[in-house]
Amino acid sequence: MGELARTERLTRRYVMGENVVTALESLTLSLEEREFTAVVGRSGSGKSTLLHLLGGLDRPTSGDVVVAGKRLAELADDDLALYRRSGVGFIFQFFNLVPTLSALQNVEFPLVLAGVPAPERRRRAGELLEKVGLSGRRDHRPSELSGGEQQRVAVARALANDPPLLLADEPTGNLDSKTAAEILALLRGLEGKTVVMVTHDRDLARDFARRTIEFRDGQVLSDERR
Numbered sequence: 001m002g003e004l005a006r007t008e009r010l011t012r013r014y015v016m017g018e019n020v021v022t023a024l025e026s027l028t029l030s031l032e033e034r035e036f037t038a039v040v041g042r043s044g045s046g047k048s049t050l051l052h053l054l055g056g057l058d059r060p061t062s063g064d065v066v067v068a069g070k071r072l073a074e075l076a077d078d079d080l081a082l083y084r085r086s087g088v089g090f091i092f093q094f095f096n097l098v099p100t101l102s103a104l105q106n107v108e109f110p111l112v113l114a115g116v117p118a119p120e121r122r123r124r125a126g127e128l129l130e131k132v133g134l135s136g137r138r139d140h141r142p143s144e145l146s147g148g149e150q151q152r153v154a155v156a157r158a159l160a161n162d163p164p165l166l167l168a169d170e171p172t173g174n175l176d177s178k179t180a181a182e183i184l185a186l187l188r189g190l191e192g193k194t195v196v197m198v199t200h201d202r203d204l205a206r207d208f209a210r211r212t213i214e215f216r217d218g219q220v221l222s223d224e225r226r
């Protein structure tokens, strides 16, 4: 397996008046193509900060993120926006679906932004819903779906532009343990995808991820592969 992404002395500080919070401190790590990595660590250790920087949602104070050869720190805002749309997929704890749109339309949404014509969009969204086991729920709005089903829609949406990298921040934090395991089995089974998942649940990390990185105070405390 080759490298898909890496961080180089990645540092993110927040200046709050007189105080400086160092969320990530000179973090250097490499993410392998197609590997499922879990990031654990106590609250405030920098897990979400890392995902935001990997996903181009935020810019580092110093250091860089390199994804598929692209140096994110060197990208202009427009190019970073393009990277967010097509280079990476996000999955969140509270699903973040658009409540007024159907399951199918939620999955189509990133394809609308990417300018994919309507028939092609619908076809791809339909296929993705099938892939996550939800073809029977296309026309349901988020409020007409269970939590697990909403997260499946969110996974399908994250896959819409076929990005190599999926970033999931506590994707099972709002689900019961059986449903959580189903969602992680789905994520683990995605062929060709590199997945980085933040979780508080070490048992789930152990059961599903090949690699577990533990953060403490913005640095790597341990990094283990199975």
Ligand SMILES: Nc1ncnc2c1ncn2[C@@H]1O[C@H](COP(=O)(O)OP(=O)(O)OP(=O)(O)O)[C@@H](O)[C@H]1O
Pocket: 014, 016, 021, 022, 023, 041, 042, 043, 044, 045, 046, 047, 048, 049, 050
């Ligand atoms: N926008 C911000 N402004 C100021 N400080 C921030 C901001 N975002 C995060 N921080 C600080 O950076 C540190 C790391 O935050 P981060 O959200 O990455 O932690 P986390 O590991 O995801 O925690 P949790 O498990 O609670 O989600 C924390 O001390 C937090 O208070």
Ligand SMILES: [Mg+2]
Pocket: 047, 048, 049, 169
């Ligand atoms: Mg967090």
